[in-house]
Amino acid sequence: MRTALLMAILTALLMLLGDFFGGLEGMTVMLIFGIGMNLYYYWNSASLVLAQYQAREITEANAPELFGIVRKLATRAEIPMPKIYVIPENVPNAFATGRDPEHAVVAVNSGLVDILDRDEVEGVLAHEISHIKHRDILISTIAACMASAINTIAHWGLYFGGGRDDNNRNPIVAILVMIVAPIIAAMLQMSISRSREYEADAYGGEISGKPDALADALLKIESYAKRVTMRRATETTAHMFIINPFSGKDLKSLFSTHPSTEERVKLLREQAKKLKSVKK
Numbered sequence: 001m002r003t004a005l006l007m008a009i010l011t012a013l014l015m016l017l018g019d020f021f022g023g024l025e026g027m028t029v030m031l032i033f034g035i036g037m038n039l040y041y042y043w044n045s046a047s048l049v050l051a052q053y054q055a056r057e058i059t060e061a062n063a064p065e066l067f068g069i070v071r072k073l074a075t076r077a078e079i080p081m082p083k084i085y086v087i088p089e090n091v092p093n094a095f096a097t098g099r100d101p102e103h104a105v106v107a108v109n110s111g112l113v114d115i116l117d118r119d120e121v122e123g124v125l126a127h128e129i130s131h132i133k134h135r136d137i138l139i140s141t142i143a144a145c146m147a148s149a150i151n152t153i154a155h156w157g158l159y160f161g162g163g164r165d166d167n168n169r170n171p172i173v174a175i176l177v178m179i180v181a182p183i184i185a186a187m188l189q190m191s192i193s194r195s196r197e198y199e200a201d202a203y204g205g206e207i208s209g210k211p212d213a214l215a216d217a218l219l220k221i222e223s224y225a226k227r228v229t230m231r232r233a234t235e236t237t238a239h240m241f242i243i244n245p246f247s248g249k250d251l252k253s254l255f256s257t258h259p260s261t262e263e264r265v266k267l268l269r270e271q272a273k274k275l276k277s278v279k280k
Contacts, residue, residue: 010143011035045141046097046105049240053232055085055107066113069122070106070129076207077133082106091228092116092221095240096128097141104132115224116217123214124221127204127242134203136196144237197242201264205271215268222247222261 011034018030041048060067066084074081082096082104089109098104106128113121131137201218205211225247233245244258 041142053087055087057085073126073129077129091224091230093241094124096131096137099138119210119213120217122208123217126208127200130200130203140240211268211271215265
């Protein structure tokens with residue numbers, strides 16, 4: 001239902017753009033385009049995002065330890081074993097994608113396993129397994145693809161769209177539309193990502209049994225993200241990663257796709273204390 005609602009909202013936004021730049025005819029074109037795009041993204045959004053980051057599927061022979069961790073976590077979460085992809089990027093980060101748990105993918109930057117220790121890697125993977133378990137992956141991936149499409153169409157419309165009346169076209173209004181449409185798309189992304197990150201942290205800490213390690217991993221990943229931005233990272237896919245890859249660009253909390261890392265770490269530390277008290 002959440003995925004269908006997102007598709008409907010973003011399609012409506014496309015129709016509004018079509019109406020502004022092309023009147024009734026433009027709105028009709030965008031309606032048809034939006035329906036077709038929704039169907040295409042439902043089946044192909046994951047492969048599009050993986051291709052964007054030049055991610056490559058690996059086998060158990062290539063990374064037996066990584067496969068062992070994912071298999072253990074998937075078993076605990078009671079989901080099928082997801083495929084594992086590696087992104088050739090030294091900055092540590094990770095995301096999950098796919099249309100459902102049966103077609104899920106965990107993608108990790110090569111820097112993740114090089115920089116983080118085993119417990120921290122397990123914490124990150126547990127977080128991503130949580131996204132798969134709770135079916136966050138489809139909606140977040142479609143949001144990324146649709147936001148990218150809206151940004152592109154808004155820019156094209158500024159240069160090629162005639163509006164309802166070419167003679168009375170207001171360039172200032174056109175510029176405002178170009179700016180506002182991507183902001184609306186970004187706000188939809190934020191509303192999806194922020195609420196789910198806390199839940200993925202909590203469940204990830206639960207199935208890994210190492211919330212402190214996940215907290216340490218978040219701090220390390222953010223530390224790198226503040227200094228170096230991933231080469232192929234885009235704002236439209238930033239919400240998919242465990243830490244925003246644009247953390248170094250001084251994003252204000254209002255416009256960040258992720259909740260505060262400080263708050264996430266605080267909650268994970270509290271979860272770790274509770275686990276320790278239960279064990280005692």
